[in-house]
Amino acid sequence: VEEEIRNLEQGFREELGSISTLEALGVLRIKYLGRKGKIAEYFQKLALVEPGQRPGMGKLLNILKETVASHLAEKEKNLSLTKAVSGTEAPDVSLPGISYAVGGKHILTQVIDEIAAIFYHLGFISADGPEVETEYYNFTALNIPAEHPAHDTFNTFYLDFRNKDRYLLRSQTSTVQIRVMEKYKPPLRIISPGKVYRPDATDAAHSFMFHQVEGFAVDEGVRFSDLKGTLFAFAQKFFGQDIKMRFRPHYFPFTEPSVEVDISCIICANRKPTTANRECSVCHGKGWLEILGAGMIHPNVLRTVGYDTRRYTGFAFGMGVERMAMLKYGIDDIRLFFENDLRFLNQF
Numbered sequence: 012v013e014e015e016i017r018n019l020e021q022g023f024r025e026e027l028g029s030i031s032t033l034e035a036l037g038v039l040r041i042k043y044l045g046r047k048g049k050i051a052e053y054f055q056k057l058a059l060v061e062p063g064q065r066p067g068m069g070k071l072l073n074i075l076k077e078t079v080a081s082h083l084a085e086k087e088k089n090l091s092l093t094k095a096v097s098g099t100e101a102p103d104v105s106l107p108g109i110s111y112a113v114g115g116k117h118i119l120t121q122v123i124d125e126i127a128a129i130f131y132h133l134g135f136i137s138a139d140g141p142e143v144e145t146e147y148y149n150f151t152a153l154n155i156p157a158e159h160p161a162h163d164t165f166n167t168f169y170l171d172f173r174n175k176d177r178y179l180l181r182s183q184t185s186t187v188q189i190r191v192m193e194k195y196k197p198p199l200r201i202i203s204p205g206k207v208y209r210p211d212a213t214d215a216a217h218s219f220m221f222h223q224v225e226g227f228a229v230d231e232g233v234r235f236s237d238l239k240g241t242l243f244a245f246a247q248k249f250f251g252q253d254i255k256m257r258f259r260p261h262y263f264p265f266t267e268p269s270v271e272v273d274i275s276c277i278i279c280a281n282r283k284p285t286t287a288n289r290e291c292s293v294c295h296g297k298g299w300l301e302i303l304g305a306g307m308i309h310p311n312v313l314r315t316v317g318y319d320t321r322r323y324t325g326f327a328f329g330m331g332v333e334r335m336a337m338l339k340y341g342i343d344d345i346r347l348f349f350e351n352d353l354r355f356l357n358q359f
């Protein structure tokens with residue numbers, strides 16, 4: 012019988028070890044300590060044992076009863092604690108882990124990186140310039156005199172009216188042309204991505220802040236055909252090999268001649284403008300999409316930075332990054348770029 016009691020204890024320990032809920036623990040308690048439980052069963056058997064052995068056996072059973080009770084209490088304490096801490100009774104190691112959202116590059120950063128990479132392969136390196144500028148860099152040095160109506164086409168946020176050379180938020184990245192040329196001599200092949208600001212009412216096509224990529228090259232013998240070749244190579248890489256490109260005469264104070272550059276509609280024109288679709292939501296049947304402004308750098312601009320205009324010529328261009336992204340990915344509202352809605356951002 013002594014042997015049986017030891018086996019009983021062994022069995023209890025094994026069962027206890029496999030228990031992970033308070034409910035199961037309750038069942039185990041009844042199985043061993045209940046009125047009809049295993050230990051009670053043995054106390055009844057005492058009556059059948061030889062009287063001389065009863066006290067010893069009784070003692071063994073009492074010790075077992077105490078041991079079982081204290082183990083049950085201990086286990087109950089542990090299970091309640093786990094439940095309080097984790098909300099569940101015991102960790103389920105088979106559950107999938109918690110995965111944390113990993114950040115990614117904003118679509119505009121991706122597009123800027125892509126544009127910069129294409130121009131890098133064409134020999135252009137990246138330069139930076141301040142967003143808070145003076146009238147000199149935003150206008151005067153770019154051949155836009157203070158009273159000139161061209162001022163109005165680059166509507167501007169002014170920051171400080173008291174200062175003689177007024178501070179403003181740059182309305183174009185062409186400012187970086189001046190800053191780079193002031194500092195370095197030709198040959199130069201530079202692109203400069205960055206934010207620009209214009210006090211436009213916000214709608215699907217306008218934002219008071221957007222991004223441009225400026226580009227320019229200055230060297231001996233730089234010609235308009237270099238501008239055409241550079242921009243065409245870029246557009247083919249960015250939009251696809253089969254696009255067509257056209258140059259329309261335009262006016263910018265800091266370039267002469269100046270052009271606006273279009274590519275064949277990448278949605279409807281099957282990249283050939285002759286097949287343009289009137290219903291097309293991107294080009295509205297025109298078959299062409301304007302992608303940037305460009306031209307040969309005006310001699311006045313080169314003179315302003317002290318370059319010898321008999322020796323050096325250059326071209327410059329400026330494109331809107333949001334516009335490039337909208338055309339390439341079929342995005343129809345510029346506000347989507349700045350709302351930080353993950354349902355939009357996660358698509359890229």
Ligand code: PHE
Binds near residue numbers: 183263
């Ligand atoms: N700065 C012009 C704009 O913001 C773009 C441009 C840049 C045009 C360089 C010609 C040359 O509209």
